[in-house]
Amino acid sequence: MASLGLWVARRRDGVGAGERELGYARAQAPMLYGFMFVCVVEAVGVSVLLAKNPVVHWIMLVLDVYTVLMVAGFQAAAVTRPHVVGPRGLRIRAGARMDVRIPLERIASVRYDLRFPKTETAGRESQERDGVLELPVGAQTCVTVELTEPVTAVKLLGQRVEVRTVRFHADEGRAAVAAVREALDRQREKKDEAGGVVTPA
Template sequence: MASLGLWVTRRRHGVGPGQRPLGYARAQAPMMYGFAFVCTVETVGVGFLLAKMPVVHWIMLVLDVYTVLMVLGFQAAAVTRPHVLGPEGLRVRQGAALDVWIPLERIASVRYDLRFPKAEAAGRQALERDGVLEMAVAAQTCVTVELTEPVTAVKLLGQRVTARTVRFHADEGRAAVAAIREELAAGKETAAVTPV
């Protein structure tokens, strides 16, 4: 719900100076807005059906409005909490549910790799198996980051996730890969110039 406030004020969470946001919300937007529309129509329909029962009508109205706000909140979280790329590393996020920090020195390779995670993962926020973390948006990922050593992230409810490969979606997947590669090259140049 906090993301709704950020969305209305057109602010982003966790994007500092010198950092580049990499959006991922565009792919899920049609589904989320469609779902919000259906929920709104259902709210109006239930309002007419329960017009003669005021107590039940108000209870259902509160629940239905809350549902619409939650759906919009999921989209707002994706818009206001983009992936973030900076000189220190890559922050890969899935709304407010999962936040993975990857230091640049741990990135072995990055590539554009369009994938559609298996059906059992389609309804889940993120799936980790065999050291691969898939953070799909609209049932797809398009960027694969291979790591030299694993990273650990904590989900919203405290569950730990460890991965050596992170797959995520970005609206501009090829541009995201190019930006990560540029940042990696800049980091290597800086390391070569800096005296030991």
Template sequence: MTSLGLWAARRTDGVGAADTAVGYARAQAPTAYGLVFVFVVETVGVSFMLAAYPVAHLIMLLLDLYTVFLALGLHAAAVTRPHVVGQGGVRVRRGAGLDLWIPLERIASARYDLRFPNANQPEDGVLELAVASQTAITLELTGPVTAVSLLGRRTEVHTVRCHADDPRAAVEAVNAMLPVKQHGGEGAPTIG
């Protein structure tokens, strides 16, 4: 519900003045708004059906309104908590449910890599944060980092795949922060 307040105020969480915010909610917006519409129609329909039963009507109205605000809040969390590229590293997020900090020295490479992951066959050591069943950025790490889920489940990951509304710009922002890699001479980070 905090995200709804941030969204109404057009603010973001955890994005500093020198940071680059990388949004990822655009692809899920049609589904989120469609669900909200269905929940509103259901709220109105149930209100008419239970008008003769005031107690049941009030209970269902409160539950239905909570469902509408919950669906809006889940989308607002994705809008107000974007991925963040900053001086110290990259912050990869999934709404309010996951917030993973990756220090720059742990990032070996960042590249545009459009994928449609199979949620039924997850890869060991790979964190996939798909939106609309796709990821577009792959971050290869030099060493594992620990991702902690909302319920406290800890997972060691060496590769992070996530979605972004503008993945090529996000990859450029990450690569601009990475030190220039030396491969036997002058070189520059790859943009993929």
């Protein structure tokens, strides 16, 4: 719900100077906006039907408004909490429900990899299995990141999951891959200038 305020203010959460945001909200927007429209129509209909019963009318009105705000909040969270790539690493998110921070030095490879999660996982916000984390949007992922060492993914209520491969969706998948590779190249150049040794991604 806090994301609604950020959305109205046109602000982004967790995007610092020198970092690039990688949006992923576009794929889910039609479904959420459609659902929001249905909720508004339902609220108006119920309001008319219960006009002669003020107590029930106000209870249902509050519930309906809350539902609309929650649906709007899901989209706002996705818009205002994009994936982020920069000198501090790659940060992959699913609104406010999942947050994965990956240091650049732990990225072994990144590639465009269009996938459609299996039926049993397609409707879920995430799926973790055998060290693989999938964060689909619109029932698809398009970027796969392989890691040299596991990282910790943090869920909304603080649950932690160790993962070695992350598959996520970005509105511009190939551009997202290019941005991550560019960040890796910059890190490599800095370490070369400092006389360090970098393992190629």
